[in-house]
Amino acid sequence: MARFDRYMLSRFMMLFGFFALVLVSVYWVNRAVILFDRLIGDGHSAAIFLEFTALSLPNVIRLVLPMAAFAATTYVTNRLASDSELAVVQATGYSPWRLARPVLIFGVIVMAMMLVLSHVLVPASLKQLREREGDIAGSVSAQLLREGQFLHPSDDVTFFIREITQDGQLRDVFLSDRRQEGRAVTYTADTAYVLREDGAMNLVMLNGLAQTFVAADDRLSTTTFSDLTYDVSGLIDGGGSRRPRTYAMSTADLLLRTEEMADIADDSVGEVLEEAHGRFQQPLLAVVAAVMGYAALMLGGFSRFGLGRQIVLAIFLLVLVKLVESAVTAPVRSNGALWPLVYLPSVVGLGIAAVLLHLASRPFRRRRGMAEVAA
Numbered sequence: 001m002a003r004f005d006r007y008m009l010s011r012f013m014m015l016f017g018f019f020a021l022v023l024v025s026v027y028w029v030n031r032a033v034i035l036f037d038r039l040i041g042d043g044h045s046a047a048i049f050l051e052f053t054a055l056s057l058p059n060v061i062r063l064v065l066p067m068a069a070f071a072a073t074t075y076v077t078n079r080l081a082s083d084s085e086l087a088v089v090q091a092t093g094y095s096p097w098r099l100a101r102p103v104l105i106f107g108v109i110v111m112a113m114m115l116v117l118s119h120v121l122v123p124a125s126l127k128q129l130r131e132r133e134g135d136i137a138g139s140v141s142a143q144l145l146r147e148g149q150f151l152h153p154s155d156d157v158t159f160f161i162r163e164i165t166q167d168g169q170l171r172d173v174f175l176s177d178r179r180q181e182g183r184a185v186t187y188t189a190d191t192a193y194v195l196r197e198d199g200a201m202n203l204v205m206l207n208g209l210a211q212t213f214v215a216a217d218d219r220l221s222t223t224t225f226s227d228l229t230y231d232v233s234g235l236i237d238g239g240g241s242r243r244p245r246t247y248a249m250s251t252a253d254l255l256l257r258t259e260e261m262a263d264i265a266d267d268s269v270g271e272v273l274e275e276a277h278g279r280f281q282q283p284l285l286a287v288v289a290a291v292m293g294y295a296a297l298m299l300g301g302f303s304r305f306g307l308g309r310q311i312v313l314a315i316f317l318l319v320l321v322k323l324v325e326s327a328v329t330a331p332v333r334s335n336g337a338l339w340p341l342v343y344l345p346s347v348v349g350l351g352i353a354a355v356l357l358h359l360a361s362r363p364f365r366r367r368r369g370m371a372e373v374a375a
Contacts, residue, residue, distance in 0.1 A: 004089055008102040011076045012290075016110065020061075020068035023342040027060045028053070048132075049283075055129040058121040062114060062282065063219030069110045073103060074314055077309050078296040082124075085338050086298075096298045103294040107287035114283035115218035127248035145194070153232075155179070161192075168195065173205060175230065182215040187230065194232070205232045246275040258336070269336035274329065277342040285321070292317055295356035321349045 032053045080086045089099065111300050153161045156179045162172035170192040178184045189208030194201060210223045246254065246265045254276035260274045296314035300307040325345040332338050 004094075005102040005105075008080070009106055010078065011079075012102065012106040013109070015075050016068055016106070019071040019099050020065060022165070023059075023064035023068055023071075024061055028057060031056050031060060035169075040163065042259075052129065052130065055132070055188055058117055058125045060116040062122050064281070065110055065114050065117075066286045066289045069107060069286045070293045070314075070318060073106070073290040073293040074297060077294050078311065082295065092106055096295075096357050099298075100291065100357060101293060103290055103335045104287070107290035110286040110290065111283040114286055115280075117251060118279040118282055123248050123250060126245075130245065130248060139355050147149075157216075173208070175203070175205075184213045186211045187228070189228070201232050203232045204228070205230065246272050249275075251276055251279055268333060270333040270338070273336045273339040274332045274342060277339050281342050281346060284343070284346040285325075287354070288321060288346050289318060291353040292321070292356070294362065295353040298360040299356060314337035317349075317352055321352075322346050324348050329351075 006134070021104055032049075035052050036049060077086075086099070090096075116118060130327070140255070143159070145164060147161050147164045149160070153159060156222035158174070158176040160174040161170050164170055170305055171190070173187070173189045173192040175187040176184065177187075187205060187210050191207065192203055192205040196202075205228045206226065208224060208225055208228060210228065211220060212223075213220045243266060244264055246261065249261055249265070254272055258269055258272050258276075262269045293314045296317060297307050297310045299313070300310040322345070328338075328341040328344050332341050
């Protein structure tokens with residue numbers, strides 16, 4: 001590599017590390033806040049919270065790397081242009097196409113990182129995350145012990161707790177059981193406790209009222225009680241469906257055993273193929289984002305007023321590529337034969353970058369032609 005290529009590449013990598021760290025931190029903190037509210041608020045330990053946030057980290061990194069590559073390329077190119085470094089290098093004979101070489105190498109490096117994430121780390125982490133979610137989903141604290149919320153742990157059942165004290169006492173409990181057709185039972189109690197006995201979970205309600213409504217004869221009966229035990233084990237979802245999901249499957253299985261994987265995951269063939277080829281398409285977007293950000297800024301040349309308009313253009317073009325990506329998702333999922341459309345955003349992005357570089361090179365050719373004539 002030429003010395004200037006190494007110089008540009010080192011600047012790209014340094015700024016890429018900075019922007020990646022910032023974006024990962026922002027996305028990860030946002031994810032951690034949601035997990036903290038859901039897990040710690042439901043009574044789970046801090047160790048489970050840390051485990052879940054760590055398992056979500058590879059997917060967060062995969063999402064932000066293309067944006068970090070785009071931000072690094074745009075920032076470095078703008079800085080080189082404002083410091084007249086690009087103007088000096090172009091005066092020595094480097095065209096915008098030639099200067100794109102370190103940008104392309106930088107994009108390929110980021111793509112290699114994303115390939116490892118997309119095909120190895122992210123599926124493994126999401127698979128483990130799904131298994132751990134299933135393990136804790138069956139706990140009573142995760143589904144019933146939430147104060148101030150009307151919960152529906154199963155069909156035709158409503159549960160409400162006004163307050164949970166520090167010693168585990170439930171105050172002002174409401175439980176409506178409408179699972180038996182034509183019969184609805186509503187329990188209200190001043191206080192209650194959740195007790196485990198012989199593997200079963202029981203709700204012991206104190207000082208309450210049971211109201212039974214029978215629709216057949218339109219009759220309502222009430223019964224007061226000092227204590228009542230209600231088995232809530234049947235209300236607890238045992239972790240939901242443990243059916244494997246496509247995002248946790250290996251790429252080889254998705255491509256070579258497509259129909260079998262679709263049956264296992266209860267998804268369409270198009271959804272399986274969209275997931276498989278998306279693992280190749282997402283890394284390609286890192287190359288597209290880097291090259292497109294560089295090409296858009298090369299349109300401006302040297303200007304004392306900066307490259308603000310070119311930066312806005314680069315952001316707009318990146319949004320356009322993402323819109324194309326969103327537009328092709330639904331057709332591919334509905335018809336697996338259309339899987340080549342998954343790569344359309346990368347084709348569009350590289351085509352836009354080629355057009356921009358062509359436009360940026362035209363004044364460069366004219367300057368060289370005039371210099372040769374003068375010579």
